[in-house]
Structure formats: structure tokens, C-alpha cells
Amino acid sequence: MEIITREILSTNWLTILFLISLGLLVTAKGLNSLRFSDFMMLFNNNKYIISYQKPNKLSSPFNAVLLILQIASASLFIFLCLHVFELELASFEITLFFKITIVYGVTIMFKLLVEKIVATIFSIDDIIDEYLFYKISYRNFMGVILLPINIVFVYALQPTKIIFIVLFALLLILNLIVLISFYRKNENVILNHLFYFILYLCALEIAPYFILYKLIK
Template sequence: MEFITREILSTNWLTILILACLSLLVAAKRLNALRFNEFIMLFSTNKYILSSQKANRLSTVFNSLLLLMQIVSVSLFLYLGVGVFQWEVQSLELNLFFKIAIVYTFIVICKLLIEKIVATIFSIDTVIDEYLFYKVSYRNFMGLILLPINIVFIYTFQASQIAFLIIFILLVILNMIVMISFYKKNENIILNHLFYFILYLCALEIAPYFILYKLVS
């Protein structure tokens, strides 16, 4: 059997990021164990959505902790993806992670603010608040899904391009299913404002991630 050596880069700061994500999850659970247990069962039951969105809890400390965990986890996954596809491999350092994290955070926060402004202008705060909570909750959960994947990629084996693409495509499909389920639930509202809905998809759901890709690459 021929052994293939793998170059091991320093993982000290990566370990700190992983521990930070775990700490955020622990803090969220200690803050509200009941809601946390409902959150981790999000794809098997919508109890978390039903019990939380009516109280407009998007801006609570609990959701802020989960959102921060999502930002770190997703940014780390994107950082690892840069290494997998060998885009400027020689610059894979902490500063690149921060670049990705800052751009991703900027896009996420700006999208939320713009959507809230649009909701106020068109007097559709109730629908948009429900939509934002629904979307952010499921994306926080996807950040949770990515956490063990990041751990495996960092400490166990280096992912191939095919493996990374499969995971990325599955996450995109999962995100589309989540969004379509909400759109279908509010089908009548969307059909009555179809032009604005298409404009929204292009401007706030597709363009930001294309910009993120261009800025990082």
C-alpha cells in the first residue's frame, strides 16, 4: 500500500473559530433551552417557526447568537472552498477568512435592512417580518449543518472538488426548497405583485451572492 502524504497547515486559528461556533451554540442553549431544542429540530417540525415568528423575535439575543454562528460557519466553509479549488492558494491565511466573513456579513445585514425598508415603504411589514424570520432561521440551521462538515474537512481529510460541489449543490437545493415552501404558502400575495416579486429575487436574492463570489474570487 502506497501512502500519500498530506501537507498539514496550522489549524490553531481554525480551531479557535470552531470553538467560537460551539460557544455560540452553548450560549444560545443556556439562554433558552426550549427554543434551542425546537431550533435543532427545524427540518422535522415547524414548531420553532410557529412559536417564535408571531412574537417578532428576529432581533433577539438568541437569534443574534445563531446568526453570528451562521456567519462564522458559512464563511469558514467558503474559505475551505477557496483551498479546494486552489484559488490563490498561497494567500490562504486568516486575513482571507476575515475578508470573506466581512463581505458575507455585509451582504446579510444589508439585505435584512433593505428588506425591512422595502416592507415599511409598501406597508407589508407583517409579511416581510414573517419571511425574514423564516429565511434567517433556516439559514442559521444550514450554518449548523456546515459546522461538522467544516470540522471533518479541517481535521480528517481534505475534501475533493467533487465532494465540495456536492455539498454546495445540496445546500443550494435545500435553500430553494425552503424558499419555495414559503412562496407557495403566500402564493396569492406573490401573484398579485408578480413583477415586484421577480425584481426582488433578482436584486436581493441572486445578485448579492454573485457579488460575493466575484469579490472573493
């Protein structure tokens, strides 16, 4: 019988990362257990969005904790993807992970800042705040979903290229569904400002992720 060797990632720092991520989940629940329960049912109903989509809710400690978790989970998922596709470059594992985390985190925060500035300039704070809360809430939830997936990939299942391609496709579809559902909800506002909406999509929804891809590559 031929022995097939399997390359194993160092799990020391990954274990610490998972403990921190689980600690963030516990912290979010401790901040507001009722809100956390509503958040975990986000894909089943709109109760969370309806109840907490109010001014200044975007910058709440609850959202901040979940945003940090999203950044950690998404960065690790990208790191594992690069590892499977053998694109680790010349960096040490943890160094590469921190590079991805910094680039991803800075991109997310810079994008939020620019969107808030655009909202202020064009006096559309209400609709943009609603949009940002809606989008970030669902992406934070996807960050929570990625946490157990990452744990399985590190400790139990050797992921393949096909698995990552399927997962990326599913995440892309989920993001599109979330965005389209919001756009349909505000269809009249978008149609009245269609040209600016197209510019917004190109400048703030497509370009940042293209730049993120180029920087990580």
C-alpha cells in the same frame, strides 16, 4: 510504495474558531433551552416557526447568536472550498478567512437592512418579517449543520472538489426548497404582486450573492 504528500492547513486558529462556534451554540441554548430544542428540530416540524414567528423575534439575542454562527460556519466552508480548488490567492490563511467573513457578514446585514426598508416603504412589514424570520431560521440551522462538516474536513477527512460540488448542490437545493415552501404558502399574495416579486428576486435574492461571489473572487 509511493508516498503521497498532503497539504495541511494550520489548525491553531481553526481550533480557536471551532471553540468559539461551539461556545455560540452553548450560548444559544443557555439563552432559551426550550427554543433551542425546537430550533434543532426545524427540519422535522414547523413548531419552531409557528411558536416564534412573532414581531421583533428576528432581532432577538437568540437569533443574533445563531446568525453569528452562520456567518462563521459559512465563511469557513467557503474558505475550505477555495483552499481545495486552489484559489487562495496571495493572502495568508487567517487573513483570507477574515476577508470572506467580512464580505459575507456585510452582505447578509446589508441585505436584511434593504429588505426591511423595502417592507416599510411598501407597507408590507408583516409579510416581510415573516419571510425574513422563516429564511434566516433555516439558514441559521444550515450554519449549525456546516459546523461539524467543517470540523471533519479540517481534522479527519481531506475534502475533494467532488465533495464540495455535491455539498454546494445540496445546500442550494435545501435553500430552494425552503424558499419555494414559503412562496407556496403565500401564493395568493405573490400572484397579486407578481411583477414586484420578480424584481425582488432579481434585486435582493440573486444579485447580492452574485456580488458576493465577485468580491470573494
